[in-house]
Amino acid sequence: MPKQILAELLRKEQIIKDVYKFTIKAEEIVKLAKPGNFIEIKVNNQTEPFLRRPISIYNIEVEHGILEFIFQVKGKGTQILAQKNIGEKIDIIGPLGYGTFKIGDKTNVAIIGGGIGIFPLYELAKQITEQKKRVNGYLGFRTKDLVMLENEFTKITNNLTITTDDGTYGKNGFAINYLIEDMKKEKYECIYACGPLPMLRSLQEYANKNNIECQISLEEKMGCGLGVCLGCAVKTAKSSIESPKYFQVCKGGPVFNSRDVEF
């Protein structure tokens, strides 16, 4: 059950151009948060911008009541958010989303993320590593200047592969190609993913065809994040033209089994 709180901004760090990491005090939320959950932020107490901004949870430290999230400045809302000062209170609802990353009894898994989609994979990989299980990471970025969090992800994965589309850093090409190559010798029991749609679609096709469990975190334009406006729809795998069926990303997701959705 989500809570609404006014969370104090404790730390603020720019990690690459236009991308910020915020550390907030959010005891009530971290107690309930699971990997894959997100929060909804009201960036000011006015009606412009109107809606809250859904942002995924990057890291939680339950013992300290600390929550971290990372966001890219894209429009009005995130611009206002990026200007918050340390000590300011931020209006947050969370944790949101009933569909979260499930670790279960798997012992050898992979995470794959692209660009700003890598953030929700951090808490997941951290928890898998804490459970002394094996997790390999594949993180793809467009170019060298956009590569981020390499050290952080290195610490919580057994092996980390960084790729850039233009070959300016790490391995050359798409992260998914390196994951598929490794699958010739590795037996990942599950692939966890978040990132751009083309990457998720290729991965879904690969995982479904090869009968590999795949949990993907999706994004869709959201109104409320609470499951009431029914705005953020994603087609279910059972959907057809004659009989369309939808999940709400904010409620059924944001994490779905790749077999259950069509996007």
Place this chain on the structure above:
Amino acid sequence: MNTRINFAGIELKNPVTVAAGTFGYGREFANFFDLGKLGAIITEGTSLKAKSGNKPPRVCEVSSGMLSSIGLQNPGIEYFANNELPFLRKYDTKIIVNACANSVEEFVELCKILNDLDIDGIEINSACPNVEDNNKVFGSTYESIKMLTKAVRKEIDKPLIIKLTPNVENIGKIAKGVEDGGADAISLIGTISAMKIDIYKRKPMISTNIGGLSGPAIKPIALRMIYEVNQNIKIPIMGLGGIVSGEDAIEFMLAGATAISIGSGNLIDPYTSIKTIEGIEEYMRKSNIKNISDIVGKLELN
């Protein structure tokens, strides 16, 4: 200080209700506050059979508001009656069901079922297209809204509210059609037809191209329409359109609304309705008003 109000025969503990499509069937909000604090809950738009809704994207933000085109996604009346109504009935508030259909017969059939349920009122969504009339919405002319109102009135002993769409030429005349058709009350305004364009893709931002605008952006238009409708009819008005505070609610009541609804305000802050109730009470204290009903329609024109 008395915030109680009688709206079309429904005794509300305060004039604040929550609008269809912004409150689900209450479950999500019950996590945040006691639903019994509300004057009434107007449910999700509910149809005879389950509806899956429109394809995404269904919503986008605009200046001080949002555009939406949900397509009336809902689980159908039978599911509502069996699974959602018993939950809602646990709370000490009034339950009004928003009903949607695409023909007169469908509305009549739905209203027969609704009339037998343990609910306090029925709100008809007149922005539904009528498949028997080239998909023209029921609420678009005096004649068609009067005809629909008459047809459902025959089936309903409970308070009958007709919700009006603002996308019409003469809202006062449409409201008269509702009154002449025998409804107990009117609610307005629904969303305003609007658009938002992605200039790089050169495409509308929502899948149906045109959607419904809601939020504070439409509040001045809503107020004007409520004022106009109040000149034309005697039955009470449920006012809505961008209300997010007690001050907003008072404006609507002065313009002629007996009760008000919080719509998209629920989406940006789950406590908007509660804050609105508190805001109304604060206004009553400040302005020394004993009964909230005393301010309804008490606008003094220039």
